[in-house]
Amino acid sequence: MDCQEPSRFETRPQSAISSAEEVRHENLWRLARQEDFAEAASLRAHLVDCAGCRRLFNSFQELGRALRRTGPVVLAVCPSAEELADYRDQKLVPSEASRLSAHLAACPPCREDLDWLERTAEPAAPKVVTLSRRRWLFAGAAAAAVAVVSAPAVRYLRRPAGSPFSDLAETLELDRDVLMEGSNGEQFASILQAAYQDFGRGDYVSADGRAKAVLSEAPSNPGAFYLLAMTQYKRGQYQEAARLMDKAESIRPKSAGRCWAALQMALLTGDTSVIDTECRHLSWHKEYAEKARKIRDAVSQRIASNRIPLSVLA
Amino acid sequence: MTPEQEIDLLNRARGGDETAREQLYVNYFSESRQIRSLLAREVRNPSDRDDILHDAYLSLVRSRAEFRGESKLQTFVYRVVQIAILQRHRSARSAREDKMVRLCFEFDGEERQRELAIRDFQFEEVDADATAEKLYTFIPEPLRTAFRLRVSEELSYEEIAALTDTPINTVSTRIFKARALLARMFGAGRNSDSTAGLGPERKEKVGKKDYFARH
Numbered sequence: 001m002d003c004q005e006p007s008r009f010e011t012r013p014q015s016a017i018s019s020a021e022e023v024r025h026e027n028l029w030r031l032a033r034q035e036d037f038a039e040a041a042s043l044r045a046h047l048v049d050c051a052g053c054r055r056l057f058n059s060f061q062e063l064g065r066a067l068r069r070t071g072p073v074v075l076a077v078c079p080s081a082e083e084l085a086d087y088r089d090q091k092l093v094p095s096e097a098s099r100l101s102a103h104l105a106a107c108p109p110c111r112e113d114l115d116w117l118e119r120t121a122e123p124a125a126p127k128v129v130t131l132s133r134r135r136w137l138f139a140g141a142a143a144a145a146v147a148v149v150s151a152p153a154v155r156y157l158r159r160p161a162g163s164p165f166s167d168l169a170e171t172l173e174l175d176r177d178v179l180m181e182g183s184n185g186e187q188f189a190s191i192l193q194a195a196y197q198d199f200g201r202g203d204y205v206s207a208d209g210r211a212k213a214v215l216s217e218a219p220s221n222p223g224a225f226y227l228l229a230m231t232q233y234k235r236g237q238y239q240e241a242a243r244l245m246d247k248a249e250s251i252r253p254k255s256a257g258r259c260w261a262a263l264q265m266a267l268l269t270g271d272t273s274v275i276d277t278e279c280r281h282l283s284w285h286k287e288y289a290e291k292a293r294k295i296r297d298a299v300s301q302r303i304a305s306n307r308i309p310l311s312v313l314a
Numbered sequence: 315m316t317p318e319q320e321i322d323l324l325n326r327a328r329g330g331d332e333t334a335r336e337q338l339y340v341n342y343f344s345e346s347r348q349i350r351s352l353l354a355r356e357v358r359n360p361s362d363r364d365d366i367l368h369d370a371y372l373s374l375v376r377s378r379a380e381f382r383g384e385s386k387l388q389t390f391v392y393r394v395v396q397i398a399i400l401q402r403h404r405s406a407r408s409a410r411e412d413k414m415v416r417l418c419f420e421f422d423g424e425e426r427q428r429e430l431a432i433r434d435f436q437f438e439e440v441d442a443d444a445t446a447e448k449l450y451t452f453i454p455e456p457l458r459t460a461f462r463l464r465v466s467e468e469l470s471y472e473e474i475a476a477l478t479d480t481p482i483n484t485v486s487t488r489i490f491k492a493r494a495l496l497a498r499m500f501g502a503g504r505n506s507d508s509t510a511g512l513g514p515e516r517k518e519k520v521g522k523k524d525y526f527a528r529h
Contacts, residue, residue: 016471016482022490029493051365055405059502062408063493066415066449066500067465069442074414077436077448081400081420085393103435109407109416110437113400120356120399122348122392 002052028053032060078110079103088117094216101213104205111205118235163270164302168295172264174199174230178257179223188214192223204231222248226258238268256285263292275299317383324381335375342391343371349395356399370398405501415445417499453492460485461492
């Protein structure tokens with residue numbers, strides 16, 4: 001029994017109620033319905049100290065209200081908190097995810113809950129860079145010598161706040177053309193278009209919901225992954241954004257717009273391997289080639305001159 | 315701890331090993347910096363924090379969700395605590411809602427299977443009577459009839475017993491079960507008995523009750 005004082009709920013001889021837990025429920029139910037009975041006053045006082053009974057009492061009050069209401073009400077039949085968390089973590093089977101997406105589009109309280117789950121997600125533990133300062137200098141020099149930025153020894157582990165290249169990143173906006181690119185023609189175009197509008201209004205939860213709905217039908221839709229990455233980017237979750245961007249890229253690489261987005265996210269996470277890869281990809285695309293070259297030069301230069309804040313190496 | 319050790323710890327705690335339970339509670343719940351910080355940020359009332367922590371702990375120990383060591387146990391626990399906080403927030407918000415009845419299904423096992431079969435997510439304006447009808451559909455027979463006669467018709471236990479030709483103790487138990495089932499949709503904990511967890515003495519021993527007061 002979830003009560004701090006279970007002895008107060010003893011059964012009585014000749015009573016219809018045969019267990020202490022049933023007595024407890026019955027008395028709390030009567031109290032919630034504002035009935036007058038012998039133990040009411042002392043039970044009310046007990047609620048102040050007993051969280052278990054208080055919770056049961058509150059739920060009985062709510063239940064009683066729901067059964068007695070009159071007039072029009074909004075009825076929301078919602079998924080459990082765990083299902084929402086599964087949805088967020090993309091653990092639901094496609095059919096369930098699709099049902100839940102549709103519900104999210106209609107139910108503001110669930111959208112708030114999902115947003116709360118996103119906002120309070122476990123912060124990624126910073127991985128420890130184990131290079132000593134001397135080894136770091138050596139690695140930096142080696143990187144400069146080969147004039148690339150992808151040497152594994154100098155790969156920065158992803159640290160959004162501590163990326164030494166974040167000042168090189170440009171602000172990203174969701175690009176409609178990139179979103180629609182390779183999205184199986186008309187089939188998902190209307191959903192992605194609606195998601196684009198959600199995104200424009202700052203309603204990232206709805207945009208996420210639509211992207212997940214697309215993925216539940218077409219798990220390799222690059223536009224949907226790009227959209228999910230962008231909503232994470234807007235929330236400041238750069239590592240997750242970069243991970244999703246990586247997925248979009250692995251499905252259909254060499255899209256200039258997505259390469260550019262992946263590069264900007266990598267600058268924010270400090271992932272030199274991705275910076276190097278995307279800069280190379282972008283060198284083939286006229287509109288980005290020059291900017292990518294400048295970024296690569298700046299990153300190489302910083303590594304070569306060791307102008308990396310020591311805090312990054314801590 | 316290696317992943318194998320963490321799997322073993324959780325399995326032993328689920329199997330009833332008191333030492334493992336205490337170690338799990340202290341190291342992964344009450345003394346975890348991330349969990350403490352999450353609770354401090356998201357739960358205003360310090361005494362609620364203790365309750366949520368204990369609910370989350372019981373939920374983990376009783377859950378059949380498999381932990382395969384693919385993530386750290388601390389990550390697994392963090393998610394369980396996050397869900398417990400959200401459940402609490404949902405109940406609090408529902409209590410403040412005047413024009414909405416929100417039913418959140420926090421069931422597992424057989425109840426979950428039954429609920430999945432009849433549930434359809436919903437968000438629409440309906441007549442209040444339809445809400446009550448909807449609630450009754452979630453109760454299996456013969457619990458439904460007993461509960462309905464008690465609540466809608468306001469019959470006494472004796473009258474229900476006579477009407478349904480059922481022993482009075484059975485009527486009482488049916489009403490108890492039906493009400494408890496529905497109450498869970500309105501935030502009554504599914505961990506309403508604490509025998510699988512840390513009992514009051516045990517809680518005291520691991521310092522649960524005054525943990526947040528000290529930090």
